[in-house]
Amino acid sequence: MVPMRSLLFAPGNNFRRVEKALSLNADGVIVDLEDAVALTEKKAAREMVRKALEIPRRNRLYVRVNALDTDFIQDDLEEVIRPGLDGVVLPKAESAEGIRYVDWLISQQEKKHGLGSGTLDLIPIIESALGVVRALEIASASKRVSRLAFGAIDFTLDIGTNFSKSGTEVFYARSQLVIASSAARIQPPVDTPYPDIQDIEGLVADTKKVRQLGFFGRLVIHPSQIQPVNEIFTPTADEIEHARRVVEAFNEAEARGIAAIQLDGKFIDYPVAARAKKVLELVETLRDKN
Incomplete structure (x- = not known):
């Protein structure tokens, strides 16, 4: 098992922040081409991802591409899949068909760039009610899928509520991801980002809770969140x-x-x-x- 205790997001159009992220002790860095990048910056961000592949690093490097229902995903995959990339993070995953299509697109680029078949990891983010209902088929859709990730902010928006510190409204969704991952025989899911970057105490309490639920790892959005998350998913x-x-x-x-x-x-x-x-x-x- 490749440990993925912490996966740190870095905006793809800010090379300084990408470079900094790659020097930190997160198990993985996700260079973001989606929400963190304006429409006018998508092409430049892809170029920065390719540049980031040349930086010495201590972590696995992923790229979050744009969602399947956008006009950007094919260009994203064509322009950023190169030797040195470890995997692709797919936002708003909602169907097995979508996963298989992305798998096929990745396979074409692996062949084009001389990478072995199945080299790249794929992490779908479950961010909607439909994604939660279909979690097992998404997890089982491709051997490339190593683990699922949870996106609570979009999920709670989809079901008409908000992501609270108690987590009551996402308990069912989190449990579904754990059960689906186990049934599909993939790695445990990684949890949603904790949005309050100043509330380390809340981050620790919430992360301990999801570890007990069966998650292993968490998406993080600030360097200060890395060490607490790593410690929680490291045996004492x-x-x-x-x-x-x-x-x-x-x-x-x-x-x-x-x-x-x-x-x-x-x-x-x-x-x-x-x-x-x-x-x-x-x-x-x-x-x-x-």
Whole structure:
């Protein structure tokens, strides 16, 4: 699993901010060609994406293209897919047909530029009621889809409410994305940006909540949000030690033909041991990344 704890947006028409984003410790940077870029700046922004591919970086580089119902997406993909790009973020995803079409467009550019088939990752953003209802078919539409992302601001606009700090209005949608991702056997979804960049306490509380729901990772819109989000999706020292003890104890028991034990007064069986192994695997992956 490629850890994607934090994905930082950077406007595609501001090269200084893109360059800065690529020097930070976000697991991924998403250069935005959509909402952050005026209509008159789309072409220039694509040129900046290509320029950004030449910058040394410590993170994965994605580009958020314009939505399928615009006149820009084909030019976006034709002009920015080059060696060095890690993936494409598709806004306002609402159908399997749309995902397959974008998959085909990406495949044409992979061939054109000598990239292996399936090289580029695809992350659809679910931002509408229709997208939530169709989350499973979107998640299953292409092997290129590694994970879903949630866009709460547009989603709440679509259902006639607003994104609150309690998150009551998006609980169902978030749960749907987690369930659809698991059913499609892709990575857990990444959560919506937290819009109040000065409220780090609120960001932390909300991110802990979505981690418990089954999300792994969050879209972030300001550098100050990166570290808190990374920390929440990184196992703590206590979690690591507990996982190590669970795995060791269960392996010893299994070698003696026992598949259910108690540790510190808690029941341990195959699912619990599997969870502990995933924690240790994640720690190793993060260690290799750093």
